[in-house]
Amino acid sequence: MAMQRSAAVIGGSLGGLFAANLLLRAGWDVHVYERAAEELEGRGAGIVTHPELFDVLRDAGVVVDDSLGVKVTQRVTLDHSGHRLAECELPQTLTAWSRLYSALRTALPDSRYHTGKQLVAFSDDGAAVHARFSDGQAVRADLLVAADGIRSTIRQHLLPQVKPMYAGYLAWRGLVEESALSAQALRDVFPYFAFGLPAQEQMIAYPVAGANNAVAPGRRRYNFVWYRPASQAQLTDMLTDGDGKVWPEGIPPPLIRTEVLDGARQAARAVLAPQFAEVVEKTGALLFQPIYDLESPQLAFGRIALIGDAAFVARPHCGMGVTKAAADAAALADALASPGDDIAAGLRRFESQRLAFGARVVGHARELGAYLEATAQGRDNSAQAHDRSPKNVMLRTAVPMT
Ligand SMILES: Cc1cc2nc3c(=O)[nH]c(=O)nc-3n(C[C@H](O)[C@H](O)[C@H](O)COP(=O)(O)OP(=O)(O)OC[C@H]3O[C@@H](n4cnc5c(N)ncnc54)[C@H](O)[C@@H]3O)c2cc1C
Structure with a gap:
């Protein structure tokens, strides 16, 4: 029997919650680490939806009604x-x-969502990823998902030249x-x-x-x-x-x-x-x-993947930010669907699907x-x-x- 694969998702907003819920339902042992000390409820405002968003919400365990x-x-x-x-x-x-956040947050068991966890360092030794938080906690996982937004700590380390x-x-x-x-x-x-x-x-x-x-x-x-x-x-x-x-x-x-x-x-x-x-x-x-505007030229780095606003930020005229974060998470889970998958190869497949789309959304919004x-x-x-x-x-x- 294959060992259960583990994922650490950095950032507990919508992108991180989409990824965590989808990976959990695909059999991963997944934990979300969010730097904010409190639950994020109440943040943000209106969100335009597109049909694709509802498909991913269903797959993530949310009742769509x-x-x-x-x-x-x-x-x-x-x-x-x-x-x-x-x-x-x-x-x-x-x-x-807040409606989407509460639906996605409810779908994820509390024991898998950790607040007050600011990622300060990470590494990929080829066999696993290691993440360290400001409170000193360290975790080891098979996959690191960077869902830490436009000022992503992970992206700034991996792609220091990419700036909003x-x-x-x-x-x-x-x-x-x-x-x-x-x-x-x-x-x-x-x-x-x-x-x-x-x-x-x-x-x-x-x-x-x-x-x-x-x-x-x-x-x-x-x-x-x-x-x-x-x-x-x-x-x-x-x-x-x-x-x-x-x-x-x-x-x-x-x-x-x-x-x-x-x-x-x-x-x-x-x-x-x-x-x-x-x-x-x-x-x-x-x-x-x-x-x-923010555009990343690369989304897969060994066992590390950038998704959502950590990867691309388009001006809001397309109303695509949340749908894109959802679709990024879905593509990531699909690319790693089989427990026998090589994670780095799966992330390269994910990147080949999402890189051009992200650039296209940024260009259209611009x-x-x-x-x-x-x-x-x-x-x-x-x-x-x-x-x-x-x-x-x-x-x-x-x-x-x-
Ligand atoms: C004016 C405006 C209007 C918009 N309108 C729409 C719209 O109509 N429709 C739409 O779909 N989208 C819209 N968006 C975009 C949308 O809000 C985002 O694209 C979407 O929420 C995806 O975000 P995310 O989860 O990737 O990142 P974020 O929501 O930014 O979340 C990142 C999370 O990571 C956490 N974090 C950051 N650093 C660390 C760290 N080091 N350690 C741990 N945690 C960390 C943060 O606290 C945060 O919770 C709009 C944006 C703007 C600015």
Whole structure:
């Protein structure tokens, strides 16, 4: 009988949980190590889904039913005064990061999920991988899965030349309670995947589950992502807290200066349709995230594999981050399906499947966001103007990539 194979998954967010659940169901002895001391519940906001995501969720042990998200059937674009400019049919399920996290976390036994475990060192001696954590614990496994996100410790060691590249714009994000919205916003935007296309900016918004993952009418939330150009100097200022400390890798939302938040609300009133400005105004925990591109030229390193955001980060215009992390995990589990498989050879098969796809998603998202980036860098963006008709933007944003 073959010995049970063991895997250490670094990072306990969505990518890590997909990998752990799939490997567990394929017979692996798998453990997840997450640096955060607490469970990650409550992090993140809305997530666009694609059919492929549901297939992987089922394989990962999650019950896929109507409670997973909010269904919309139409996309609409509003003009600056709040009138409908264009519409199209595009059925889609919108969910929330916390809904997916709790479903995947529930599918994994508690004894296999370890919080407060920050990976600080690792090695691959050919026969096994060894990982060491900041609390001194060391583990040995047959496979090391790097699901540790855009600032991956593992990738930084293996591919020090690969760094997130700031795209020249950022996304303001937030969630507002359905019950807090006016009748006008509930009628004009809440039921839809809604777009606003002010010059050199983009607003997208859609309904998602509310507190405790509620999807019943009245208890849902409205999620928005509002892209705005910002030069590197403007970004650095926004990443500076009230004590003058700069947070280059992302400022914790409670530390965003009041004047920065007030500036965003003021800009929302000036440039967005009134329904969207209301959504921004009524969002309690307004936050922003700089937008990055990240591309790895290699995903397999002996017994070590990079997946999810540790491998590739595409600008969010494709809405593919979570689906790509899920599909990476599925390809990894498939490539190592047979207990007799040589792990390094299996990881090379995984890499040959996922490398080109990751690069393609990054390239497509870069193209979709090019006009924002060009504006931030002061270049003429008229060449992209034909791409920015409301119909075209609605039909190309956050749709499945085969
Ligand atoms: C503005 C914006 C909008 C987005 N919208 C969408 C969308 O609509 N649809 C979509 O699919 N995706 C979207 N995404 C992307 C999506 O959030 C990610 O792609 C997805 O969550 C996959 O992440 P991951 O699990 O690979 O990494 P992460 O979620 O970043 O998780 C990495 C984990 O590793 C842990 N970690 C890091 N270092 C260590 C260490 N040394 N030791 C132990 N643990 C460690 C971290 O604490 C973290 O929990 C969006 C992203 C942004 C910025």
